[in-house]
Amino acid sequence: MSVLRMILKGGELMPKLNIPPPHGGELVNRVIEKxxxxxxxxxxxxxxxxxxxxxxxxxxxxxxxxxxxxxxxxxxxxxxxxxxxxxxxxxxxxxxxxxxxxxxxxxxxxxxxxxxxxxxxxxxxxxxxxxxxxxxxxxxxxxxxxxxxxxxxxxxxxxxxxxxxxxxxxxxxxxxxxxxxxxxxxxxxxxxxxxxxxxKFREPYDRFWLPPAECRTVIKYVKKWRTCIAHQTRNVPHTGHEALMKNAAYTGDIEPCHGILVNAIIGAKRRGDYPNEAILEGHEAVNKYGYIKPSRHMVTFTLWDMRYGNPIESLLHGIIRQNMGCTHHMFGRDHAAVGEYYDKYATQILWSKGIPSFGFEAPPNEVEKGLKIIPQNMAEFWYCPVCGEIAYSENCGHVDKKQKFSGSFLRGMVAEGVMPPKVVMRPEVYKAIVKWWKVFNYPFVNKKYLENLNANLEVNLEPMEIPKA
Amino acid sequence: MVHYIGVILDESRYEQIKGTPIEEKVQSIFGGALKMLVVEVPEDKSEQILKAFDRARIDSRGFIEDVPVAFRRAVFEEIVKNKSLDIIDKVLERLPEIQELAKKEDEYIPPPEIE
The missing domain is CATH 3.10.400.10 (Sulfate adenylyltransferase)
Structure with a gap:
């Protein structure tokens, strides 16, 4: 039984959460510095x-x-x-x-x-x-x-x-x-x-590199977050993402989550996604310009060539973010998905009742040797012209008036050189896109970007002489 | 099933359709922050578009997205030329030309000049 369920069922635990243990019991650390x-x-x-x-x-x-x-x-x-x-x-x-x-x-x-x-x-x-x-x-x-x-x-x-x-x-x-x-x-x-x-990470990656052991220390002793919700991203944020982060963070225990950990997946991506650099600096702009206070919002990344595996990918996301010290993980519709291969709610099905054919008779946080991170399955956000605000689909009754956020719609706007209105994308986020567009001569991942990324990678290594045996 | 193509109107584009019968078809979205024309595309024609551009897709709103900029420009040009939103056949006639332009877009799209 998950910690949250015990709380909700009036179990003996104090109704306060703390950073969960790493998946598997202890953090792997296989790095020799000496x-x-x-x-x-x-x-x-x-x-x-x-x-x-x-x-x-x-x-x-x-x-x-x-x-x-x-x-x-x-x-x-x-x-x-x-x-x-x-x-x-x-x-x-x-x-x-x-x-x-x-x-x-x-x-x-x-x-x-x-x-x-x-x-x-x-x-x-x-x-x-x-x-x-x-x-x-x-x-x-x-x-x-x-x-x-x-x-x-x-x-x-x-x-x-x-x-x-x-x-x-x-x-x-x-x-x-x-x-x-x-x-x-x-x-x-x-x-x-x-x-x-x-x-050694190149710029701008070096600013966002926070491996799990250090991330746990920062969360506990620098940010002083007792609870923290993870936000998965492979995208520059539009205001729909921002609304997701802000609203999902209202979950927690006796109070909303203290922190929001944005963890971008950095690596080779499909053509048409945004460059890694713009993703990181776009999310950084959200806290740098006060849309979510930096005391409550932190941007980090994980190196991984995204597999776009929706429910399968969500398991990896849960493991990574639990290892980084998060208590909760937000999962939206079409999580880490591309195309129509999976049910749009496959990730939420996994985390709400399990998927037996994938080995989960129950949600991954309720099985033996499973995860301890708590899922927060979120529905959709859209712009409602009647409410005059970004609305949560489960609140807003003006369904026939909804104006949905669409990442591909925004990409089309960006490619045409149209600055998205600030109700859709913060101007500082757009500027981060344009900054890297000027560097790569292209706003999105293309073959040239992937070749360049493969040649340079995100890191440099110092010369090292190995003695003969 | 009908799909859609959304054509964003910035100031310069809006000027080109101002005073024409198209102007009254302009939709205002996101609290008036954005103006857009919506072209309806029958399913057989949307399939032609998806086939012509390998990254094109139908998004969750039913809009055809991730198409090349050259395609969007052609849609707008045909709207202006014909003063109508019933232009998808005319755009499809230009597919070979648009595909040629789209190839160049794989390498370079000029960035906007912003501060």
Whole structure:
């Protein structure tokens, strides 16, 4: 039974919430800062240059370095590295790791036949993973096994036949997350990762990098938030998002949530989304210009090449934000979705009653070894000309007069060079879009942006000499 | 099922339809902050549009979105030329030309000059 339900049922708990424990019990921290220890860990290891996953036309759609960062800094706790075949099967079958903890997505270091042959690696060997030509991480090889990438892709997201509760259309090559798994190499090297050369984030990412351990400290001792609701984003905020944040934050316990943690997903995105930089600075503008006080609103990010997996993605979001110290998570309609593959309310179905075919007979926060974060399922916000304000769909009775917010409508306006009215988008948020538009000569993600992002990544690494064994 | 294309009217566009029969069809949205013309598109024609532009989609309001800027401009040009909102056939006749212009948009869209 969740903490909230115990409260509502008049259980013995005090009606006050506190920061939940990390998923799996403790935060993973696999980062070595001390250079001499790092060098000794890497000495004699077999070198491997990390490579992006690409579409057939060469467009980069994923870089495994982002997963290594998110694992080693604890965002994905309790996952500690590239999954073994037993972990992978558990995740695909019932969204559970071999140890029973809920986890939604395969996390894999996949390599081509040519690379595997050249590496000549076997179980028990140590690999030195290099990024941008520099040592980055090491991994002790636990298992090497084969996958069928298309099967992994299909089982990751589900099918209308196997998951009739929420899957409406078969996944195909138009779905960016499906393509990430489908385009993986068919060899997986499993083992725990340890970062030995912590990367330095470039601007503007450096301002927003707050790994879970530090985030928990900031929430508790700097912001002094006892309760905190997470806001998932892959978008620059319009006023509908702002209304969602403000209103969802009225949940809490004896008072509204003390804080709102915006956590942007940063990585390769589908063409037509906004650039990562504009997303972060757009959300920053919300607190910088006082639309939500900075004392109550904080912008952070997680490195992850978004899979757009609606209910599956919501599980990862819950895990990340619980690990970061959030008590609640807001989930809207069409959460982390693209296209019509899932039911529009698939995420809310998962978090309100579970999806048995995905391994959840009950919501993920009510199952054994599940999450502790509390969902806040929200309906829609629209502009009501009668009320003369942004209204919540469950309050506003002028349904036939509603003017819905549409991200794609706003993108069309932006592309035409029309400044959105401030009732729809704050001028400072629009300025953040234009700032980065001028840098990239384009307001949205396109092939050139993805290639540029893949070449430069979000980080730089300092040179590091590894002693020979 | 009918879908829609929304054409945003900034000042310069509004001037071009002012005094024509189209002016009375202008819709005011978001508390009067934005003016828009709405073109109805029969389903078979919206399918043609979705097929022509790989990122185009129908949003939750039933509007055809994520179309190239060149397409939106062509819609407005045809509205002005024909002084009518019944112009979707004329726009579809221009699809090859619009698709050529749209290819250039994949690389560059000029940013607006704002302070």
């Amino acid at each position: 250079r001499d220890y790092a060098e000794s860990m890497a000495a004699g290891a077999i070198e491997f240059d990390l490579k992006p996953t690409t579409l057939p036309d060469g467009t980069p759609i994923r870089h495994v370095y982002r997963e290594i960062m998110s694992v080693c800094y604890g965002f994905f706790s309790p996952v500690e590295g590239s999954m073994t075949s037993a972990d992978l099967e558990g995740v695909l079958k019932e969204r559970r790791l071999e140890n029973g903890w809920v986890f939604p997505y395969p996390i894999l270091l996949d390599v081509s036949d040519e690379d595997l042959k050249a590496l000549d690696v076997k179980e028990g060997d140590r690999l030195l993973l290099k990024l941008k030509g520099q040592p980055f991480a090491v991994m002790d090889v636990e298992e090497i096994y084969k996958i069928n990438p298309e099967e992994v892709a299909t089982r990751t997201f589900g099918t209308p036949e196997d998951n009739p509760e929420v899957v409406r259309e078969p996944f195909n090559e138009k779905h960016p997350g499906y393509m990430i798994y489908k385009m993986m190499n068919s060899n997986v090297i499993a083992g725990k990762w340890t970062i030995i050369n912590p990367p």
